[in-house]
Structure formats: C-alpha cells, structure tokens
Amino acid sequence: MKNIVTGTDMKKVDSYTINTIGIPSLVLMERAALSVAEIVCKNQLKDKKILVVAGVGNNGADGVAICRILHLKGYNTELYILGDISKASTEFKQQLSIAHNIGINIVGDYNDADVIIDSIFGVGLSRNVEGVYKDVILKINKGRNFVYSVDIPSGVSADTGKICGVAVKANCTVTFGSYKIGTVLYPGAEYCGQVVVADIGFPQEAYEQIEEQVKTATLEDFNFIPPRPNYSNKGTYGKILIIAGSKDISGAAVLCAEAAFRVGAGLVRVFTAEQNRQIIQRLLPEAMVNTYDVHHFNMKSLEACLKWCDVVAIGPGIGTGVIQKNMIEKVLEYNLPTVIDADGINNISEDERLKKKLHKNVVITPHLGEMSRFLNIPVEEIASNLIKYGREVNYKYNINCILKDARTVITTEQETFVNLSGNSGMATAGSGDVLTGIVAALIGIGVEFNNATVLAPYIHGLAGDKAMEYVSKTSMMATDIIEGIKILFKGMR
Ligand SMILES: NC(=O)C1=CN([C@@H]2O[C@H](COP(=O)(O)OP(=O)(O)OC[C@H]3O[C@@H](n4cnc5c(N)ncnc54)[C@H](OP(=O)(O)O)[C@@H]3O)[C@@H](O)[C@H]2O)[C@@H](O)CC1
Ligand SMILES: Nc1ncnc2c1ncn2[C@@H]1O[C@H](COP(=O)(O)OP(=O)(O)O)[C@@H](O)[C@H]1O
Ligand SMILES: [K+]
Structure with a gap:
C-alpha cells in the first residue's frame, strides 16, 4: 500500500519531518529540487532553453533551487518570479540569495522557452487563481513547450483535484514523497501528465501522523x-x-x-x-x-x-x-x-x-x-x-x-x-x-x-x-x- 495525501496532510508530514524528526527544511528542498532536475536532465538536451516560473512560497523556492541546479549543469536557464518578494517564505529568500550569488538570470516578464518548470503554487494553494497568476498560467498552457510541474500543477487543489479557476497543464508532474489527492482524482489528474513520485526522505512515521489516511494498492x-x-x-x-x-x-x-x-x-x-x-x-x-x-x-x-x-x-x-x-x-x-x-x-x-x-x-x-x-x-x-x-x-x-x-x-x-x-x-x-x-x-x-x-x-x-x-x-x-x-x-x- 502507498499513501495518497491531501495538501493539508502533506504540510503535517513536512512539519513532523522537520520539527520532530529534525531533517532541516532546506535538506528536503534540495532533495526535491534534485529529483526534478534529474528528470529534466534525463529527458532534455542541453541546448534547450528552460524557464522556471516561481511563486514566492516554498513551491517557488523549489523552483529557484531547480533553476540553480540546472544552471550549474550547463543548461540555459532563466528565472521568472511571480508575486511579492517582500511576502516570500524564508526558504524562498534563502534560495533566491543563493541564485543571486551564482548569477542566475532573472527576467522581468514571462517569455516562452522550450521547457517550462512550473513552481508557482504547490500544496499551499489557498484560493482561486486570478490576475497576473491566471494570465501567466494561460500563457504557459498556450505555448508549445514541455511543461514540468513541481509537486502539483499550479492551480490544482492538492486536497480535492479541483481546478481553482485555472491550472497549468503539465506534461510531467514530479510530486514529492507521495501522490497528492489532487494528482490522482479528476479533473486534477488530467492536468498532471505523467506523474512521478520522488522519494525525498519523508519517514513513514511522518505519514502515520495523518488521522484519515488514504492509500492505494500496489x-x-x-x-x-x-x-x-x-x-x-x-x-x-x-x-x-x-x-x-x-x-x-x-x-x-x-x-x-x-x-x-x-x-x-x-x-x-x-x-x-x-x-x-x-x-x-x-x-x-x-x-x-x-x-x-x-x-x-x-x-x-x-x-x-x-x-x-x-x-x-x-x-x-x-x-x-x-x-x-x-x-x-x-x-x-x-x-x-x-x-x-x-x-x-x-x-x-x-x-x-x-x-x-x-x-x-x-x-x-x-x-x-x-x-x-x-x-x-x-x-x-x-x-x-x-x-x-x-x-x-x-x-x-x-x-x-x-x-x-x-x-x-x-x-x-x-x-x-x-x-x-x-x-x-x-x-x-x-x-x-x-x-x-x-x-x-x-x-x-x-x-x-x-x-x-x-x-x-x-x-x-x-x-x-x-x-x-x-x-x-x-x-x-x-x-x-x-x-x-x-x-x-x-x-x-
Ligand atoms: N520544507 C518544506 O516545507 C518543503 C516544501 N516543499 C515544497 O513546498 C510546497 C509548499 O510550500 P508552501 O506551503 O510555502 O505553499 P506554496 O505551494 O508555495 O503556496 C503558498 C504561496 O502561494 C501563495 N498563494 C496561494 N494561493 C494563491 C492564489 N490563489 N493566488 C495567489 N497566491 C497564492 C501564497 O501567498 P499568500 O497566501 O501568503 O498570499 C504563498 O506565497 C510544496 O508543494 C513543495 O513544492 C518541498 O520542497 C519539500 C520540503
Ligand atoms: N475512464 C476510466 N478509467 C478507468 N476505469 C474506468 C473508466 N471508466 C470506467 N471505468 C471502470 O469500468 C467499470 C465500469 O463499471 P460499470 O459502469 O458498472 O459497467 P457495467 O454496468 O456496464 O458493467 C468500473 O469498474 C469503472 O471503474
Ligand atoms: K507547481
């Protein structure tokens, strides 16, 4: 049996792993980013232009780390940040500071690329997607690029699989630790493309904290x-x-x-x-x-x-x-x-x-x-x-x-x-x-x-x-x- 979790429960798993087990948040994030980068490297040639579209929460922080890893591997990467940086999560600020130090190219507008890494929202999506977020997601969906979504396509509710107004249509979703309900139930499942579950080191003990577990047969x-x-x-x-x-x-x-x-x-x-x-x-x-x-x-x-x-x-x-x-x-x-x-x-x-x-x-x-x-x-x-x-x-x-x-x-x-x-x-x-x-x-x-x-x-x-x-x-x-x-x-x- 494998676990399938809601976004809310995934946050509990995160928090238990970080605060009770003691694995630092940035360690989990590095493993998350490496798992996505590895899949991109396996499937995309180095001459491809890659645009990472990042929100300012921890999903965005994953994106910034992915951008850095791919840049260091020699990919032509750019980072586009969506949202108010003054409200960014601690991890996002840390990742951004590293990205600055390494010389990541940060762009002020969405521009098309061969490959898009969608790290706008993850399990922290909390309301309908509107305004500039909606515009950018629609642009991503219009393009002919190959889209990787980080953890879950931005705009899909991890709790239910519902589309919160609009959502990224990914070719591949790399989801961390376990399937999210939103990656398996429709309509969300249809937006994920191929789903890869990446093991980033959450212990099973952390999943046992979830009161109403959902599982799938294996x-x-x-x-x-x-x-x-x-x-x-x-x-x-x-x-x-x-x-x-x-x-x-x-x-x-x-x-x-x-x-x-x-x-x-x-x-x-x-x-x-x-x-x-x-x-x-x-x-x-x-x-x-x-x-x-x-x-x-x-x-x-x-x-x-x-x-x-x-x-x-x-x-x-x-x-x-x-x-x-x-x-x-x-x-x-x-x-x-x-x-x-x-x-x-x-x-x-x-x-x-x-x-x-x-x-x-x-x-x-x-x-x-x-x-x-x-x-x-x-x-x-x-x-x-x-x-x-x-x-x-x-x-x-x-x-x-x-x-x-x-x-x-x-x-x-x-x-x-x-x-x-x-x-x-x-x-x-x-x-x-x-x-x-x-x-x-x-x-x-x-x-x-x-x-x-x-x-x-x-x-x-x-x-x-x-x-x-x-x-x-x-x-x-x-x-x-x-x-x-x-x-x-x-x-x-
Ligand atoms: N150590 C860890 O914790 C690990 C976490 N990991 C990663 O973190 C992700 C979860 O991160 P998270 O909890 O920071 O939430 P996230 O998905 O970035 O969203 C919050 C941001 O989005 C914003 N926002 C939300 N809805 C919005 C809307 N409709 N329209 C506009 N804005 C909206 C919200 O803004 P606010 O509500 O504060 O205004 C805030 O800025 C998870 O999916 C995984 O990828 C992995 O690296 C493993 C280790
Ligand atoms: N799109 C789909 N993907 C996977 N399984 C499907 C799909 N559509 C239907 N099924 C499965 O096919 C079966 C259909 O059952 P049911 O509607 O009772 O058919 P019938 O009454 O004709 O025997 C169910 O087990 C359902 O889960
Ligand atoms: K995402």
Whole structure:
C-alpha cells in the first residue's frame, strides 16, 4: 500500500519531518529540487532553453533551487518570479540569495522557452487563481513547450483535484514523497501528465501522523492472495454463488462468473432466470446453473444455493421488482460475505426496509448513477467528492463500498483507498460485471474481506491495462478485461 495525501496532510508530514524528526527544511528542498532536475536532465538536451516560473512560497523556492541546479549543469536557464518578494517564505529568500550569488538570470516578464518548470503554487494553494497568476498560467498552457510541474500543477487543489479557476497543464508532474489527492482524482489528474513520485526522505512515521489516511494498492498487495498449494481441490478455492441476469439479460451472469473463474474460484454457481439456462451452459459450461421462474418464484431453490455457497454476489442484470427485492432480503438474512452490484443496489435504493438489513459483510459496487440513487444525492455532487460520499456509505450503513469511476474510491470500515490502475478503455458495457466476479472470487479463494474489497478494483484495472497489450482502448470490451486477467496472473506466479 502507498499513501495518497491531501495538501493539508502533506504540510503535517513536512512539519513532523522537520520539527520532530529534525531533517532541516532546506535538506528536503534540495532533495526535491534534485529529483526534478534529474528528470529534466534525463529527458532534455542541453541546448534547450528552460524557464522556471516561481511563486514566492516554498513551491517557488523549489523552483529557484531547480533553476540553480540546472544552471550549474550547463543548461540555459532563466528565472521568472511571480508575486511579492517582500511576502516570500524564508526558504524562498534563502534560495533566491543563493541564485543571486551564482548569477542566475532573472527576467522581468514571462517569455516562452522550450521547457517550462512550473513552481508557482504547490500544496499551499489557498484560493482561486486570478490576475497576473491566471494570465501567466494561460500563457504557459498556450505555448508549445514541455511543461514540468513541481509537486502539483499550479492551480490544482492538492486536497480535492479541483481546478481553482485555472491550472497549468503539465506534461510531467514530479510530486514529492507521495501522490497528492489532487494528482490522482479528476479533473486534477488530467492536468498532471505523467506523474512521478520522488522519494525525498519523508519517514513513514511522518505519514502515520495523518488521522484519515488514504492509500492505494500496489503489486505487493497480491500477497493477500493465499498460495495455491498442490494438496488442494476445487472446494479449497471457494463456492461462489452469482445471482445475475434476467429474462432479457444473460451476458452479465456470464461475465461475472467467468471473471470469478479466471481469478481462481473453484466452484461457481449461477442463479438466474429460467430463460438463461441454455445460453449460460453453452457459453460457460464450467458454471453450475440454477434457475427460477418469475411466475412461480420458489424461495426454496435460492435458499439451497445460499446454504451451498461461501460467498454471494447479487445484482448484475437482475432487474428491479418485488421478486428481486425478496431475493435480496433472503440473501441478506444469510449474513454471508455479499457483493451487491447494479440492480442489487437499485432495488435496495428503493426500499428502506432492505437498507436496514445491510450488514458488515456486505460490499456494494455502485457506479455514480447507482450511488446517486443509493444516497439520494445528485451525481455531480458525488462526482466532485468521491471520498466524502464513499465514506458516508460506510458510516451510515457499516458496509464496504467500491465507488466506481475513472478513479475508483474504496472505503472499508477503517480505511479509504483510491485505485490507480485501469484505463478509459474499461468504460464499456459489462466491465462492472467483471469487477463483481473478481470481488466475489477473491473472497472465495480466501482473501480477507476488506483486503478483497481493495484488491479487486486494482486487479480489474491491471487486467484492463494488460488487455491493452493486444487491444486498443477504443476497441476494448469486457471480455478483453477477462482476457487481461489471464495475462496478468500468467505474469504473476
Ligand atoms: N520544507 C518544506 O516545507 C518543503 C516544501 N516543499 C515544497 O513546498 C510546497 C509548499 O510550500 P508552501 O506551503 O510555502 O505553499 P506554496 O505551494 O508555495 O503556496 C503558498 C504561496 O502561494 C501563495 N498563494 C496561494 N494561493 C494563491 C492564489 N490563489 N493566488 C495567489 N497566491 C497564492 C501564497 O501567498 P499568500 O497566501 O501568503 O498570499 C504563498 O506565497 C510544496 O508543494 C513543495 O513544492 C518541498 O520542497 C519539500 C520540503
Ligand atoms: N475512464 C476510466 N478509467 C478507468 N476505469 C474506468 C473508466 N471508466 C470506467 N471505468 C471502470 O469500468 C467499470 C465500469 O463499471 P460499470 O459502469 O458498472 O459497467 P457495467 O454496468 O456496464 O458493467 C468500473 O469498474 C469503472 O471503474
Ligand atoms: K507547481
């Protein structure tokens, strides 16, 4: 797991590192500046003209130090300072004094260059960007230069990813210590270009001072998956019940069940409408199929399935109505690890009685529309504050939530995560059904419930990224993501 921090929390990390651990501010700053300079040197030839645009806070101080390092390496650099120097931070004044002593060329106007280093505002951005700052940022964005942003593109809120009026559109952002929320959540993430996290020496202890930590999964988290011993059988790897599909929808069940198999589930049983039996058996002969008749629904057959399984996923393509609500009620009575997706969520949203039956072994996987219905809050409001509303589900209902979007936010009882894998090719029908199958299968194969909730979107995204090895984002379909799961695990163990 890696930390993702708000700007406010990053200041706490800075301050703890400087004041409690005792690493001097200028030491951190030198490492920060060196990390940016190193990346610039690696990618830019010496004949390139580099303009450093610096504010007068510590982000600007980083910029002045970067300008000095590049100048000493023989680059043609200029420094343009934006803001009132009499109000500059101590570190800025120190850096500027060094720059003067070394003979850095300081210019009075913004002029174009091959490379721009944007160090106007970092995590200290505190209000909307206006006036001369706005004008310069617009000029940077109009130019054809290669833009590096220091810590975060100036104008992006490090706390939320919102654009404070206007923001620099960078080609590359070198962010210090850890991802900032503003570099991972949209729209800010779109302004960053490639994001490089530079280790400048903040100790993990400093991150532990943060009260509400946000993290992201990393490859190390595959260790949550238990090994597959030789002495095992299909029963070892979970009995997964998937309640999906309806008279007119069969694909959802197939995608969900196949994804579960590809993540390693031992046994998968689909409970679906009678009309789907043949097609599912033909498309996925490995799955067991039990069916119901909408006109004579028999709860006993669902109960038998629930008694059989270790984990249940309900919702993809089931439709909404009385039968569906009764099925959900029955599922919730069994207190099993339960994944609720799509129409599963929509049915619950319509029925306060079902909401009351949600229990702590439930994870819901809503997209923004489903989340909007579930919380009765407009989509735009949820989109602008994914973490807040993800957490709200947890506080209100004591269930886990995978809030799916271009950046999926995961909230468990204790923790909050943002998933960083995946790509826009995954915005395709059935992609969410694949995710549902992955969550259920991970629980089935023995991954602890909270860990499965976090790992599933990560695996789903990595599978989408793997799918790009043979299909473009444009052509990607949900079946390609399943193909991607195969490639992913082939490369893993
Ligand atoms: N040792 C450390 O601490 C380390 C810190 N590091 C670096 O420091 C950065 C944080 O520095 P920071 O806290 O000084 O804030 P910063 O981002 O420079 O912004 C404050 C300045 O911007 C101004 N300002 C803000 N909003 C504005 C607006 N809308 N419009 C106009 N002005 C506005 C504000 O002005 P004021 O509000 O005072 O009028 C003030 O001048 C961090 O991102 C990283 O790069 C690294 O080197 C690692 C070690
Ligand atoms: N731009 C994107 N980048 C990364 N992942 C995306 C993007 N758009 C959608 N996704 C992922 O694709 C899946 C879509 O799920 P969902 O909307 O439920 O699809 P469906 O209902 O058709 O199965 C989610 O896991 C979501 O996070
Ligand atoms: K910046």
